């Protein structure tokens with residue numbers, strides 16, 4: 212699928228090993244053991260109703276190729292990022308046919324499949340690696356000369372030295388060598404055709420020279436979003452030119468800081484967004500926007516204030532990029548750093564009535580309603596008609612989102628005098644509560660909220676009332 216098609220989607224990111232088992236059983240899963248817990252591609256097929264219920268129309272799954280087997284000093288390779296054989300699938304997750312079946316099951320529902328891929332490295336459990344265990348790169352000369360990454364300010368060090376540690380060195384592929392380049396350019400095209408993949412998430416993008424990526428993207432043939440793990444817009448920006456999209460790490464940090472406490476800086480969030488808007492140009496609309504992922508502590512490990520949580524969770528759905536939600540957030544999971552943030556979802560019972568499941572369902576519905584109501588919604592940059600110390604109004608016509616970090620014990624109030632895009636007298640509805648309001652002169656909106664919750668406004672004429680009747 213193209214970038215334009217992905218822009219209309221919202222993505223549910225899951226860790227394959229931790230999402231669902233083939234037979235629906237709920238085995239124990241202690242994240243600190245760093246073992247395979249039993250999730251499979253067939254398990255995902257069985258739970259597509261759950262994902263679709265929340266309004267997601269795409270999933271991003273863990274890397275699919277065969278990984279390092281057995282126990283290491285850093286645990287097992289349940290996350291899928293430790294490839295040893297690029298030409299085989301990871302049998303812990305199922306067979307190649309199971310993966311094809313997942314792809315078909317998604318397409319039957321009009322959903323997309325995004326596969327996570329790693330070309331930067333392959334994984335070993337000795338140093339030096341036994342290169343003969345790798346497929347197809349079974350020679351030391353297929354890799355950069357060993358050195359650990361020690362200096363993130365030195366881009367050559369970042370690109371040509373190795374990630375990992377002495378337990379699991381990540382042998383750094385020589386992505387300057389013709390045989391390595393040719394292999395990966397063919398490999399990504401075959402991965403797409405073999406599994407009818409609709410998109411890719413690309414790992415460790417900043418660890419490979421930028422000039423590797425444009426032809427890789429072309430051969431991928433579908434939308435790809437690259438992981439550039441860095442909070443600086445100026446560092447990330449060039450990567451928006453060599454791939455379709457990047458994961459929006461700069462926003463991730465300021466979003467987290469703004470809402471993790473009642474004293475977080477709203478202004479810093481506004482600043483990073485405006486900086487990205489002026490730096491990325493139209494690529495702004497192609498980034499993947501997220502609050503959680505497999506590498507960072509879950510938001511509810513930082514605060515469990517449900518007012519703050521609901522505001523932070525709303526952001527990816529009301530902003531300029533493609534929303535991504537990391538599995539488990541909707542069930543209120545609280546795990547901290549890797550490996551604690553990779554809890555088994557079956558332990559939640561996939562409760563569709565969970566408060567945050569309903570929250571996400573409405574956020575997806577509101578975004579879909581805005582897309583349907585205005586052909587320019589997806590190419591309209593957010594503006595901020597109100598920036599207070601604890602309040603923020605985010606306009607992306609026909610959506611007006613009123614956010615706050617006063618927290619659940621506070622009473623937020625927003626007095627937006629203009630800049631909403633609404634005509635005087637327009638009837639508005641808060642998608643989260645289905646309370647209605649009327650826009651005043653110059654489209655002004657004046658609302659007192661409750662429990663530190665956000666308010667997500669749309670013209671009543673643009674919002675499907677069935678979501679209101681489902682509210683409890």
Ligand code: ABC
Nearest residue numbers: 285290292363375376379415440441442443505506549550
């Ligand atoms: C395992 C254990 C961990 C243990 C570790 C040593 O080994 O589980 O407990 O601590 C996979 C697995 C991990 C595993 C690693 C290593 O492999 O999932 O569980 O950790 O074996 C991607 C994936 C990630 C994956 C890999 C490897 C890469 O998303 O899941 O990990 O295939 C760097 C890379 C980034 C990578 C990330 C984990 O490490 O760039 O691609 N993610 C700074 C650097 C970043 C760096 C980050 C974290 O630290 O700039 O490049 O990411 O180490 C901001 C700055 C940022 C800064 C942050 C910390 O602060 O702006 O630049 O990031 O303000």
Ligand code: CA
Nearest residue numbers: 370371383418
């Ligand atoms: Ca590299």
